[in-house]
Amino acid sequence: MTFDALDANGSTVIWANHQRIRTQVIPVMAPGASVAVGNSLALEERAGDQIVSMKVTMRTDQWLAAGTGTDGLGDVTTTLVAGSGKRLPDGNGSVAYTVESRACAAMVSRGVSMVFRSGSGQLIGGTLHNGPEPSACEPAKSDAISTNTGQPGVPADADLNRTMVTVYCDFDRPQRHPASAVPYN
Structure with a gap:
């Protein structure tokens, strides 16, 4: 999935150094x-009030049959720990969550994605913490894990008890440095 913010001419206003982390x-x-599915990207100085649209491009590589946990592709669910969210004045923050994996094999984390909502439930932002969470994708239920947000990405009006959290579990994690249009996580 690739995120973009566009001006009236359809040109991106995402800062050049953040072009490489638009895709996950x-x-x-x-x-x-x-x-x-959240991401926080820095904008070019010229962006100001020039953002007129957001673009999300999705690509599907492969559809697999649903698993039951006995065949390797059981569900992985992430549950926010109520009251655990913290936001610092600079916009950085953290949330705690538990993860339950019904997969029969250990997987590796490709990051933790968060989507933030206001007190009224309006979608107001998101972020991807790309650091691996070592025990998050192992079979069974893990205790509460706390993840910091990436950039100062927690909006001031976020109701952190409404945050949706997903741990991205996979069978492999790329070991390369990201480039534009290559997945960041």
Whole structure:
């Protein structure tokens, strides 16, 4: 999935150094599941009030049959720990969550995605913490794990108890440095 912010001419206003982190992989998503897909990207100075649209491009590489946990592709669910969210004055923050994996094999984390909502439920932002969470994708249920947000990406009016969190679990994690249009996670 690739994110972009566009001006009236249809040109990107995402800062050049952040072009390489616009694309992310949602590795395993069960049929009918909902996942948090968030990202926080810096804008060019000229952007100001010039953003007129957002563009999200999705690409599907492969559809797999739903698993039951006995065949390797059981659900991985992430649950926010109520009251755990913290936001600092500079916009950085953290949330705690638990993860339950019904997969029969250990997977690796490709990051933790968060989507933020206001007190009224309006979608107001998101972020991807790209650091691997070592135990998050192992079979069974993990204790609460706390993840910091990436950039100062927690909006001031975010109701952190409404945050949707998804741990991206996969069978492999790329070991290369990201380039534009290559997945960041």
